[in-house]
Amino acid sequence: MSGLQKFEQRLEQLVSGVFARAFRSAVQPVEIAAALQRECDNNTQILSRQRRMVPNDFHVELSHADMDRLSPYDSALHQELTQQLEEHAEKQSYVFAGPITIGFETADDLTIGRFRVRSQAHASVISNATQTQFGRARAFLEVNGTRHPLQPPGLVVGRGTEADLRINDPGVSRRHVEFTVDQSPREGVRISVHDLGSTNGMLVDGHRIATTPLRDGSEVRIGRTTITLHIEEDAGV
Numbered sequence: 001m002s003g004l005q006k007f008e009q010r011l012e013q014l015v016s017g018v019f020a021r022a023f024r025s026a027v028q029p030v031e032i033a034a035a036l037q038r039e040c041d042n043n044t045q046i047l048s049r050q051r052r053m054v055p056n057d058f059h060v061e062l063s064h065a066d067m068d069r070l071s072p073y074d075s076a077l078h079q080e081l082t083q084q085l086e087e088h089a090e091k092q093s094y095v096f097a098g099p100i101t102i103g104f105e106t107a108d109d110l111t112i113g114r115f116r117v118r119s120q121a122h123a124s125v126i127s128n129a130t131q132t133q134f135g136r137a138r139a140f141l142e143v144n145g146t147r148h149p150l151q152p153p154g155l156v157v158g159r160g161t162e163a164d165l166r167i168n169d170p171g172v173s174r175r176h177v178e179f180t181v182d183q184s185p186r187e188g189v190r191i192s193v194h195d196l197g198s199t200n201g202m203l204v205d206g207h208r209i210a211t212t213p214l215r216d217g218s219e220v221r222i223g224r225t226t227i228t229l230h231i232e233e234d235a236g237v
Contacts, residue, residue, distance in 0.1 A: 032060055082102065
């Protein structure tokens with residue numbers, strides 16, 4: 001029995017066949033499962049001879065009618081789709097950049113029975129920041145939907161355990177960039193970013209550069225990950 005057949009069987013048992021009947025003329029759950037599986041197969045990034053990274057953030061777009069049929073079962077479907085992806089990844093020696101997330105959205109241009117899947121790799125992010133640092137910070141780094149305080153003298157971002165902010169992105173070096181923070185009563189907060197001799201370098205607001213001052217809203221891209229700087233208005237000391 002294939003992985004998709006097992007998925008369909010588990011889901012039908014879970015909802016006593018009601019789900020299958022509700023979707024008889026609409027999008028079938030097994031079609032969504034197969035599409036998510038293809039997203040992984042078609043978007044692999046080689047880490048080594050035996051390991052490949054695949055997307056972990058998925059968005060399924062459905063028609064309004066299909067979304068209405070899906071809503072009563074979205075929790076069960078999310079659980080089963082996640083399990084199916086994990087099983088598929090194990091068989092194919094895939095690794096996910098971070099936790100699997102699957103979101104369902106409506107799209108006005110889709111008719112009943114049609115759907116789209118978008119995916120991307122969102123690296124998991126680990127910070128050493130404390131609650132006290134969050135309370136005192138007037139500048140933050142936003143990474144994959146998470147916020148991390150930025151205080152003097154700054155912090156190192158990288159993939160290794162020695163980094164202050166760790167990003168599980170294979171395109172990120174162990175110590176990739178350093179954000180430096182200077183504060184003074186007269187000039188307020190000044191923030192810069194410096195490349196630490198990384199393998200792939202960095203892009204700041206779309207430009208490849210080794211070191212530069214930053215402003216509120218500046219975007220620093222390392223590997224496949226974008227880091228956005230946010231500075232509070234009262235960032236002065």
